Amino acid sequence: MRYSRYFLPTLKETPSEAEITSHKLMLRAGMIRKLSSGIYSYLPLGLKAIRKVENIIREEMNRAGAQELLLPMVQPAELWQESGRWEQYGKELLRFKDRHKRDFCLGPTHEEVITDLVRREVRSYRDLPLNLYQIQTKFRDEIRPRFGLMRGREFIMKDAYSFDADEKGAEKSYWQMYETYHRIFTRCGLNFRAVEADTGTIGGSFSHEFMVLADIGEDTIVFCQDCDYAANIEKAEVKSTISPPAESPKSKEEVHTPGKHTVEEVTAFLGVPPQKLVKTIIYLADGKPVAVLVRGDHEVNEVKLGRLLGCNELELAPPEIIRTETGAEVGFAGPIGLDMPIIADLALKGMANFVTGANKTDYHYVNVNLDDFSVTQFADIRLITPDDPCPRCGGRLEFKKGIEVGHIFKLGTKYSKALKATYLDAQGKERYIVMGCYGIGVGRTVAAAIEQNHDKDGIVFPYPIAPYQIYLLPVDVNNPDIARTAEELYVKLEQHWEVLYDDREERPGVKFKDADLIGIPIRVTLGKHLKEGKVEIKVRKTGEVILTSLAELEDTLEKITIDLQPN
């Protein structure tokens, strides 16, 4: 591609809307432009990077025996009503009516459509297993779009669905996708980890997320330093051993704690450690108040809590509700005398003579014990901490931030039951198809790759997803020798590589800056060394500079290309 004719509007300055590196660089490198909040246009360079990732995905999915198809983005309400998600999915599902006033939505995911397709066509166990996938634009009306392609409302996703005759087959399909995802993200040159995850609204029995390690990641992942356990913090079980309290219980006492409502304030005021305090947090589970008790230094894991309560919506109760339910301002709630279900974290079983709110503004109780109130249920409802042991081997845990680029679910029969997707087994008996679903955020993968591969000068594309492999840079196109050699090299190199040929009449500095910014892995510079018949190769990633003769150029490039492959 000749740069002089390429639609590649790079920017010297960062548009004020961008906050994180990948977003800034994708805007500056002319890859994307925003149309509306969370809705982006992909410019040629950005689309080319996306296509690279898509092609890797395609190759690996096809290798795994999956078949590509393409499903409609506009979907009738009936299917969603049938699965129950028309009501359940919430505002994220963008709904509208057609001219006949029929309800439709934009597809945020395609379990309904694919299951409908398969139930119509699959009759026999002989038709199974089946794995179908597509790479397509999805729309989710996110509450808060963020960080460019990292969380858009419109985004490109690869979604795959497996259909098996039984649980065993479904598990095999699941683990095959697990392997496939490893291959895909490895080939994309990413530093990632597969972690155990919660299944969320998609439902199903178990699931893994593929996380690209990056500090700006919105998820926290927990690793064991001693075994291969890795999980999303939302999912990680707490398996600390709880020994009964050593102290003998004292009797509770009301104390005046004026204006002290946070854990820090109360513990500092009373001179006790946060481990001696019990936080009482009032939630609304599908609109009904529930009190949740955790130790002062622990945090509620709302995913676990929601799962335990089996509710659709879980939110912190607003201050008005807290006032009417506890009779006190926010910050003074306690379990004693509370008229609602009380869920307590297991850690409370090891506590004695602790501090709680008194349900009276500006007062707390000290020396409270479990006998002073009744707990509806004890359960593991807190976030794991670095002090907790690994739930699998008891080893030491490490925490890191990650960007979720892929998620695989073993769905089971949730959708096949709802939509009556059945087949006849070898005995002629009707059975539900067992499903799995598997997603990859394609644009997010590109953004995550940039997040992980950049420096102060710009993007450093991993070779396999670089939009071009070679940036051919004649320093001065008005120098006849340089111009002629550049033209010849462009034609020659294009036979083996994708070449971005900077034939612009710009000063060298401008070209160098743009080359670094857009992050093409190999730069070939024609300039002052051409008099001796030499050209300069610069590797973007390492900064390594190699002077080579024109005759040896292609061999040298071959070698560098091999070195730049991941693993």
Next chain:
RNA sequence: CGGGACGUAGCUCAGUUUGGCAGAGCACAGCGUUCGGGACGCUGGGGUCGCAGGUUCAAAUCCUGUCGUCCCGACCA
């Protein structure tokens, strides 16, 4: 939806406090000089100051409303 910030040229931003000619740098067009790390000089084009209403002799500036964008919290690839 709650909290915070912002909206002036294609981009980055001054100007708003204290109402009085619409600004700078970059980018763009032309000419000249320059040419291996975002050059310099001269000239030029480019604006519904987000939008609507109000106050005023006079509004980018003050008031009311509204729309949009971004950030922090509840959702997800």
